[in-house]
Amino acid sequence: MNSKLCLLVLYAVLFASTPGMAHHSFAAEYDRAKVIKVSGTVTKFDLSNPHSWIYVDVKDANGAVVNWAFETGSAGVLYKRGFRKDTLQPGMMITITGYGAKDNSNTADAQELTMPDGTVKTLGTENNPG
């Protein structure tokens, strides 16, 4: 990846924010040391701006179902990588990795997605988490 593109991606990640929230950085919200890997059932795929979200129902150690939210790239970025609104549908079994939220909520910055057929899709970026 050339350096200009890297910078662009860095800006996109650092300065994109959800309406109504203060501008935030990855470092403020997510912890790179907290690697999350879950398998579960897709409940919703929101292909949107500024960031898309993947929601997954996951059984925790006690057997209780917990809904995880994985934040990923913008609609346009994911579209260019081949994602469509129906790429992830409710009920699909997926495995997804990411960096967990600092506030210990069930939220993570998505990195890698394994589709039901075993296909692996990158959700983060080369040098920066998506």
Next chain:
Amino acid sequence: MNFRFFLLVALVAGLLPSAFAQADAGKAPRTPEGKPDLQGVWETRNAASFDVSEIAEEHEIPYLPAALEKEQKGPRVDPIIHCMMPGVPRISYMPFPIQILQRAGVVIFMYEYLHDIRYVTTNSRPHLDGIDFAMGDSVGHWEGDTLVVDVTDFNDKTWLDSARHTHSDQLHVVERYTRVGPNTISYEATIEDPKTYTRPWKISMTLHRNTEPGFELRDQECTEGDNGRAIHPPYRERPEGDIFEFVRPYPATKATK
């Protein structure tokens, strides 16, 4: 010779004034590629962004009763207040200048409002599939002297105006731009949405060329000040909190039974 330099030379050589003379004679000015020349800075002189029924045929929006009911029970805060892009056709009648540039096979709309851009190819490529955008997906083609822009792939997050005229993700807009004189573009759009309206309906307005010498687009940023909120008159923050409401001045919105 690169194209930009060619344009500059063409400008200096006075090709554009002669093109306007042609327009005066009743013919649309042409680009070097022989396409109608829509280039320039254009502005609306209406308040359709506050209430689109101002420029709607018969001032009427043919709502399905269920859609009107849903709208009346829905959110009351204009999405642009929270920096949502205005969508199409609203971007065309926002009260901010629009600069149109043309290159071979493409018409580029640069909007001062939110520095939005629409890059409209005129080869009638297929629409995108499986994605929704606030601004939709624009595909253009020429019909005689008219640029026709077909826009689909919308989400349902934008409004047509501040007066809470909404649409669904089934919105389909066909815009028609015709340069009818040196300083005027005739703009028409057909708006259809089978989940919201009983039939396609039309808006029409004039885009006026900004003839101010040296005029350039400037910053227009939504999130720069005021804690990330846009404040457009006539919005006023209410004492009870962050509520912005624009009261429809027209009694024109009717549900067609």
